[in-house]
Amino acid sequence: xxxxxxxxxxxxxxxxxxxxxxxxxxxxxxxxxxxxxxxxxxxxxxxxxxxxxxxxxxxxxxxxxxxxxxxxxxxxxxxxxxxxxxxxxxxxxxxxxxxxxxxxxxxxxxxxxxxxxxxxxxxxxxxxxxxxxxxxxxxxxxxxxxxxxxxxxxxxxxxxxxxxxxxxxxxxxxxxxxxxxxxxxxxxxxxxxxxxxxxxxxxxxxxxxxxxxxxxxxxxxxxxxxxxxxxxxxxxxxxxxxxxxxxxxxxxxxxxxxxxxxxxxxxxxxxxxxxxxxxxxxxxxxxxxxxxxxxxxxxxxxxxxxxxxxxxxxxxxxxxxxxxxxxxxxxxxxxxxxxxxxxxxxxxxxxxxxxxxxxxxxxxxxxxxxxxxxxxxxxxxxxxxxxxxxxxxxxxxxxxxxxxxx
Amino acid sequence: xxxxxxxxxxxxxxxxxxxxxxxxxxxxxxxxxxxxxxxxxxxxxxxxxxxxxxxxxxxxxxxxxxxxxxxxxxxxxxxxxxxxxxxxxxxxxxxxxxxxxxxxxxxxxxxxxxxxxxxxxxxxxxxxxxxxxxxxxxxxxxxxxxxxxxxxxxxxxxxxxxxxxxxxxxxxxxxxxxxxxxxxxxxxxxxxxxxxxxxxxxxxxxxxxxxxxxxxxxxxxxxxxxxxxxxxxxxxxxxxxxxxxxxxxxxxxxxxxxxxxxxxxxxxxxxxxxxxxxxxxxxxxxxxxxxxxxxxxxxxxxxxxxxxxxxxxxxxxx
Amino acid sequence: xxxxxxxxxxxxxxxxxxxxxxxxxxxxxxxxxxxxxxxxxxxxxxxxxxxxxxxxxxxxxxxxxxxxxxxxxxxxxxxxxxxxxxxxxxxxxxxxxxxxxxxxxxxxxxxxxxxxxxxxxxxxxxxxxxxx
Numbered sequence: 047x048x049x050x051x052x053x054x055x056x057x058x059x060x061x062x063x064x065x066x067x068x069x070x071x072x073x074x075x076x077x078x079x080x081x082x083x084x085x086x087x088x089x090x091x092x093x094x095x096x097x098x099x100x101x102x103x104x105x106x107x108x109x110x111x112x113x114x115x116x117x118x119x120x121x122x123x124x125x126x127x128x129x130x131x132x133x134x135x136x137x138x139x140x141x142x143x144x145x146x147x148x149x150x151x152x153x154x155x156x157x158x159x160x161x162x163x164x165x166x167x168x169x170x171x172x173x174x175x176x177x178x179x180x181x182x183x184x185x186x187x188x189x190x191x192x193x194x195x196x197x198x199x200x201x202x203x204x205x206x207x208x209x210x211x212x213x214x215x216x217x218x219x220x221x222x223x224x225x226x227x228x229x230x231x232x233x234x235x236x237x238x239x240x241x242x243x244x245x246x247x248x249x250x251x252x253x254x255x256x257x258x259x260x261x262x263x264x265x266x267x268x269x270x271x272x273x274x275x276x277x278x279x280x281x282x283x284x285x286x287x288x289x290x291x292x293x294x295x296x297x298x299x300x301x302x303x304x305x306x307x308x309x310x311x312x313x314x315x316x317x318x319x320x321x322x323x324x325x326x327x328x329x330x331x332x333x334x335x336x337x338x339x340x341x342x343x344x345x346x347x348x349x350x351x352x353x354x355x356x357x358x359x360x361x362x363x364x365x366x367x368x369x370x371x372x373x374x375x376x377x378x379x380x381x382x383x384x385x386x387x388x389x390x391x392x393x394x395x396x397x398x399x400x401x402x403x404x405x406x407x408x409x410x411x412x413x414x415x416x417x418x419x420x421x422x423x424x425x426x427x428x429x430x431x432x433x434x435x436x437x438x439x440x441x442x443x444x445x446x447x448x449x450x451x452x
Numbered sequence: 453x454x455x456x457x458x459x460x461x462x463x464x465x466x467x468x469x470x471x472x473x474x475x476x477x478x479x480x481x482x483x484x485x486x487x488x489x490x491x492x493x494x495x496x497x498x499x500x501x502x503x504x505x506x507x508x509x510x511x512x513x514x515x516x517x518x519x520x521x522x523x524x525x526x527x528x529x530x531x532x533x534x535x536x537x538x539x540x541x542x543x544x545x546x547x548x549x550x551x552x553x554x555x556x557x558x559x560x561x562x563x564x565x566x567x568x569x570x571x572x573x574x575x576x577x578x579x580x581x582x583x584x585x586x587x588x589x590x591x592x593x594x595x596x597x598x599x600x601x602x603x604x605x606x607x608x609x610x611x612x613x614x615x616x617x618x619x620x621x622x623x624x625x626x627x628x629x630x631x632x633x634x635x636x637x638x639x640x641x642x643x644x645x646x647x648x649x650x651x652x653x654x655x656x657x658x659x660x661x662x663x664x665x666x667x668x669x670x671x672x673x674x675x676x677x678x679x680x681x682x683x684x685x686x687x688x689x690x691x692x693x694x695x696x697x698x699x700x701x702x703x704x705x706x707x708x709x710x711x712x713x714x715x716x717x718x719x720x721x722x723x724x725x726x727x728x729x730x731x732x733x734x735x736x737x738x739x740x741x742x743x744x745x746x747x748x749x750x751x752x753x754x755x756x757x758x759x760x761x762x763x764x765x766x767x768x769x770x
Numbered sequence: 771x772x773x774x775x776x777x778x779x780x781x782x783x784x785x786x787x788x789x790x791x792x793x794x795x796x797x798x799x800x801x802x803x804x805x806x807x808x809x810x811x812x813x814x815x816x817x818x819x820x821x822x823x824x825x826x827x828x829x830x831x832x833x834x835x836x837x838x839x840x841x842x843x844x845x846x847x848x849x850x851x852x853x854x855x856x857x858x859x860x861x862x863x864x865x866x867x868x869x870x871x872x873x874x875x876x877x878x879x880x881x882x883x884x885x886x887x888x889x890x891x892x893x894x895x896x897x898x899x900x901x902x
Contacts, residue, residue, distance in 0.1 A: 253546065272777040
């Protein structure tokens with residue numbers, strides 16, 4: 047039996063420790079993991095818990111991230127609670143297996159501590175790894191602080207393991223800015239946290255010898271489309287209700303309210319910034335500043351990237367005059383992902399906001415308050431003019447001549 | 453540990469109820485099938501099986517059919533070993549936590565992979581599983597090519613073999629590199645038991661598979677799989693070709709215990725010339741051209757020297 | 771048959787189950803007693819792959835079981851250590867059983883797919899003398 051840990055009501059944890067503690071509290075059956083900056087501390091903290099008797103599951107120290115996810119798939123199909131953590135290159139290496147895991151409907155939880163993708167090599171935080179996995183069929187949640195990393199990681203198990211859902215879940219947090227930055231994190235007692243998530247309920251487990259099952263079969267042109275359609279359907283229809291239900295339950299338990307679209311001051315907003323990761327909190331501070339000056343500024347944080355809350359976002363953005371989408375990943379030849387996704391939200395509506403795109407923060411480059419102020423300034427100018435007054439896409443926080451496109 | 457299934461002779465063995473089904477898509481005469489049957493029939497224990505992408509997987513699990521009567525998983529090309537290792541880890545975890553659904557049953561964990569999956573693309577995964585010491589068996593179905601994709605070379609392809617990526621041509625005699633010695637490599641991992649088997653020598657194979665199942669830790673089995681399609685011989689000759697392979701000592705049957713003790717487990721009454729083995733297969737027929745005949749002599753020398761080496765290792769007991 | 775089912779009519783994740791019911795011990799239960807599901811390839815047939823088929827003549831058979839073990843397609847049926855016959859739903863006509871049969875004359879021989887079993891059994895070849 048694993049020992050319980052007595053936590054203080056508020057612990058000083060960085061995002062990695064927050065995720066590690068969530069892993070510990072849900073009593074994972076098998077963790078197959080490999081270290082990579084900046085998610086390494088998750089793997090190390092978990093090893094520490096194991097060595098001190100706080101975890102009694104199996105901990106498989108595999109030889110690569112691809113093997114980590116492969117081991118997780120085998121363990122999950124066998125029938126139990128499974129999780130791992132990675133970043134960047136490791137995430138890229140296991141990409142193949144991400145698609146395999148979701149195609150086989152296995153509820154694995156993956157903590158992704160977002161880091162830039164080489165080349166050039168960079169260990170700092172940006173969203174290029176997150177963007178790589180978008181189409182993998184996983185449920186994808188984004189967190190903006192260590193508190194959220196703790197809360198969402200706990201909830202991830204309850205979301206993915208539900209028998210109507212049975213899909214793997216990624217929980218993203220910014221590398222270093224979140225993962226290595228400590229904050230006062232309100233904790234949940236071990237028993238309460240475990241009971242909230244609940245004991246793992248097996249479904250089609252390979253270790254149920256009374257019902258042998260074949261996992262990972264081949265489907266050709268006569269079947270593949272139907273299987274992928276089913277997967278898409280379940281992502282589109284079964285997940286939001288479960289996420290909402292888990293959010294509601296969590297709010298009851300802790301008082302902390304999470305929403306599928308984290309809108310901030312959007313009810314009457316004229317200008318808005320859409321962002322992901324820790325930047326969301328920075329943008330909220332500047333939005334407050336502008337509100338005090340009488341500017342109707344709002345912020346939208348993307349909490350659930352997949353499935354994408356298209357209809358919810360359309361409601362949130364209704365009436366907004368100018369929107370800036372902030373992408374922390376280089377789109378390498380076009381506008382940023384968030385620009386495209388938000389355009390998709392609004393294209394068939396009566397709303398016709400002016401929208402533009404900012405690429406920022408690559409490889410851990412800081413997004414400063416002045417940068418954010420300048421973005422809102424652009425939006426205010428656009429809203430007043432009723433048309434785009436700057437290039438469609440700008441790089442912000444970059445040394446050298448001003449870089450912009452379209 | 454569960455009891456070993458008693459298999460005194462072939463008649464007794466024939467009372468087995470196969471857990472591998474026909475009406476799969478494997479070629480007529482495919483040795484993979486014979487090997488899988490022998491492996492699965494060697495035990496009555498529950499099984500958790502995995503297969504790498506390859507002939508076996510692609511031909512036995514195409515929606516809407518499965519040919520497996522035990523829990524089975526295919527993830528990808530590299531990772532049948534890790535798939536089963538993950539399942540084994542889950543078994544250990546649930547056992548410790550008292551959450552096994554049928555706690556009285558002791559399953560065996562078996563991973564299958566072709567030579568391509570094992571020697572090449574899945575090498576790291578296999579190495580990792582063995583280094584970590586999972587309680588599992590890995591069976592390589594060695595047909596010396598990437599058969600499923602049409603016969604490209606692998607690091608298990610022997611010298612002089614004509615494959616689609618090392619074809620025999622005007623200025624080439626085919627594959628130039630010698631076959632990788634996987635058994636020595638896996639023995640060097642500290643595996644408690646590694647062995648080479650061939651489906652025509654069923655008694656030798658069953659004994660080794662049973663030993664493997666009774667051994668705790670990672671067991672590596674290299675099974676010769678004579679491929680009628682890629683080695684280019686008639687489908688009814690699979691067992692005959694296998695006999696030529698074992699009796700010419702091209703595929704010597706031996707085992708390595710704890711990485712140190714080598715035992716030759718089959719000594720042919722009459723050792724057949726390598727030439728006869730090569731001559732029976734289309735993939736080697738170009739070696740019989742006058743300008744290539746020296747390669748057949750080199751083959752014989754290599755097999756002879758290898759056999760000498762095996763006998764020395766067996767004698768020395770280190 | 772699972773053909774032409776829509777996207778909403780199968781188990782998610784393309785999972786397939788071998789049996790319809792629980793079996794106490796699959797390894798000691800023969801095929802005829804197993805509750806095969808329609809997803810099990812046992813219920814399918816590859817008999818149409820054949821251009822030649824083996825015919826079994828039990829008069830010469832010594833129940834050595836070579837054909838049983840070397841048949842890749844589990845199409846040689848053996849029960850209680852005795853040869854029963856050929857499973858023509860699963861036999862692909864590879865001919866290995868004939869090759870490995872040790873009796874003289876052989877107890878299994880390949881014939882044209884359309885050959886009549888009774889006719890061929892009645893006209894079974896004689897014992898071959900050893901020539902060298």
